Amino acid sequence: MPVQPFDRYQEGAGFLHRLDPRVKVVLTALGILSNVLIPDGAWSAFLLTFALILYLTHLAKLPWGFVLKRSLIILPFTLTAFSVIFITPGTTLTVFRLGPWSFSATHAGVIRFLSILARGLLSVQMAILLTATTSFADLLHAFRHLRLPRALVGTLAFTYRYLDVLGDEAVRLMRARQARSARLPGVSVRQGVRWRGKVTGAMVGQLFLRSLERGERVYYAMLARGYRGHIYTLNPHAMTADDWVFAWVGGLSLLAIQLLARLDLLLTP
Amino acid sequence: MPITHPQDHHPLPLQSQLQTDLALDIKNLSFAYPDGRDALKHVTIAIKPGERVALVGPNGAGKSTLLLHLNGILQGEGQIRVGGLTVEKKNLPVIRAMVGLVFQNPDDQLFSPTVFEDVAFGPLHMGLDEDEVRTRVEEALTMVGMTSYAARLSYHLSMGEKKRIAIATVLSMHPQILALDEPSAGLDPRARRQLINLLQTLPQTQIIATHDMMLVREMCSRMIVMDEGRIIADDATSALFERVELLEAHGLERPDC
Numbered sequence A: 001m002p003v004q005p006f007d008r009y010q011e012g013a014g015f016l017h018r019l020d021p022r023v024k025v026v027l028t029a030l031g032i033l034s035n036v037l038i039p040d041g042a043w044s045a046f047l048l049t050f051a052l053i054l055y056l057t058h059l060a061k062l063p064w065g066f067v068l069k070r071s072l073i074i075l076p077f078t079l080t081a082f083s084v085i086f087i088t089p090g091t092t093l094t095v096f097r098l099g100p101w102s103f104s105a106t107h108a109g110v111i112r113f114l115s116i117l118a119r120g121l122l123s124v125q126m127a128i129l130l131t132a133t134t135s136f137a138d139l140l141h142a143f144r145h146l147r148l149p150r151a152l153v154g155t156l157a158f159t160y161r162y163l164d165v166l167g168d169e170a171v172r173l174m175r176a177r178q179a180r181s182a183r184l185p186g187v188s189v190r191q192g193v194r195w196r197g198k199v200t201g202a203m204v205g206q207l208f209l210r211s212l213e214r215g216e217r218v219y220y221a222m223l224a225r226g227y228r229g230h231i232y233t234l235n236p237h238a239m240t241a242d243d244w245v246f247a248w249v250g251g252l253s254l255l256a257i258q259l260l261a262r263l264d265l266l267l268t269p
Numbered sequence B: 001m002p003i004t005h006p007q008d009h010h011p012l013p014l015q016s017q018l019q020t021d022l023a024l025d026i027k028n029l030s031f032a033y034p035d036g037r038d039a040l041k042h043v044t045i046a047i048k049p050g051e052r053v054a055l056v057g058p059n060g061a062g063k064s065t066l067l068l069h070l071n072g073i074l075q076g077e078g079q080i081r082v083g084g085l086t087v088e089k090k091n092l093p094v095i096r097a098m099v100g101l102v103f104q105n106p107d108d109q110l111f112s113p114t115v116f117e118d119v120a121f122g123p124l125h126m127g128l129d130e131d132e133v134r135t136r137v138e139e140a141l142t143m144v145g146m147t148s149y150a151a152r153l154s155y156h157l158s159m160g161e162k163k164r165i166a167i168a169t170v171l172s173m174h175p176q177i178l179a180l181d182e183p184s185a186g187l188d189p190r191a192r193r194q195l196i197n198l199l200q201t202l203p204q205t206q207i208i209a210t211h212d213m214m215l216v217r218e219m220c221s222r223m224i225v226m227d228e229g230r231i232i233a234d235d236a237t238s239a240l241f242e243r244v245e246l247l248e249a250h251g252l253e254r255p256d257c
Helices: A021-037 A043-059 A066-087 A107-133 A136-145 A150-179 A193-224 A241-267 B063-070 B089-098 B115-125 B130-143 B159-171 B189-201 B213-219 B237-242 B244-249
Strands: A092-098 A101-106 B024-032 B038-047 B052-056 B077-082 B099-102 B177-181 B205-209 B222-227 B230-236
Touching (some): A021 A107, A021 A241, A043 A107, A043 A241, A066 A101, A066 A107, A092 A107, B038 B063, B052 B213, B063 B077, B063 B099, B063 B205, B099 B159, B115 B130, B115 B159, B130 B159, B159 B177, B159 B189, B189 B213, B205 B213, B222 B237, B237 B244
Parallel strands (some): B052 B222, B099 B177, B177 B205
Antiparallel strands (some): A092 A101, B024 B077
């Protein structure tokens, strides 16, 4: 049985785990905004942000390399920004020739590319920190109480609840197919890609129908308990002094990073 | 951040305002599915408060369909009164609090991320205030012996645990009638025993749709046999168990020993 393989929550008792999820969600969003707003080449600001993330990792009692390792998954995506090296105007560093074409890498282009890389990595690290220290149920609560659209939060909640139920169903279907994929000795079976495709297609259809029927039963179960179009939740969290302090300190740190970034650029023309 | 609650909820009617001589009164109920298939034909049942009634019959007899009518999820022709209140659109919010429907598959019933939220779902949607909701969740989980499970994720529970939580999700609404669809299906003997013991401690009027004839003999003094959407027989369990040929004609078996 898969045990929530997509859930990135790390059970723990660090300071970050105890914080109100609303504070964490808002600060993560602001943090990502701050990363985006750091101008190209403001290395001190990028470094300071990274130091902040490392410090939070420490507060969360997670291993030092934790966010760094996990954030590497976005590297392939940042490569899509590779072209900025060649299309940003500026002093030419080197020229690559490829058949009839030539590409000139510019100084400004390289700086822009590295900055995009840094923004991507830092932002993903922030998100990783959030999901590692906040359980999914808490995240949903935070979203609801931050007035995110109900339909969106509801969809997320049901996806989380039923993804594994659906996964189990898919595994059972696959086992049933394997159990009947017999072959007699000496008989060659000609089952081409088309046939396999047909079987797989039928299975996907089955899964879809089963989900549809389950959705209907879940809806009945909700109606039976008084559902009339709105989902209400209790807030199991209350803002403590710690939460407010962290919110202010976090917010001011991000502001400081922005100021530093501007100063950095002013001083090194 | 304050939480807004629905303002349009109806307070539960006082006991004294209701005719309480019958917990459930179904008269001449018929229902056809949208595809034209008849699911219920002229069903008439009267159940007194505190009775525990078994609803038996082969698959497709209409047992689950009947249960879905009790709190107005499906609406057929005929009349249903729950505690003297007619099941119709304007009464539905009240009726849904009065009839606790426990579905066969707890994965359908437990749709919230955590156990606490699932048990709180009913009371919250009845518009109760926060303290009352918490009290009721605590109380319902105590009744089913699962207090330590409040923060757990439903997906990780065993079948027996899920069934008991599913019952807690309706107990928190303080229902007068429990309508259970196949409560013992898919349980191992120990979980089944725990479930039976639990149901026997609950004071509510109970309607149990089941194939588990041992459970019927142990728990229900009255038995209703259904087949093809009709009521075939409605009598004391002990009397019906003597009519072996009737049971067998409708795909049922008398429990041995």
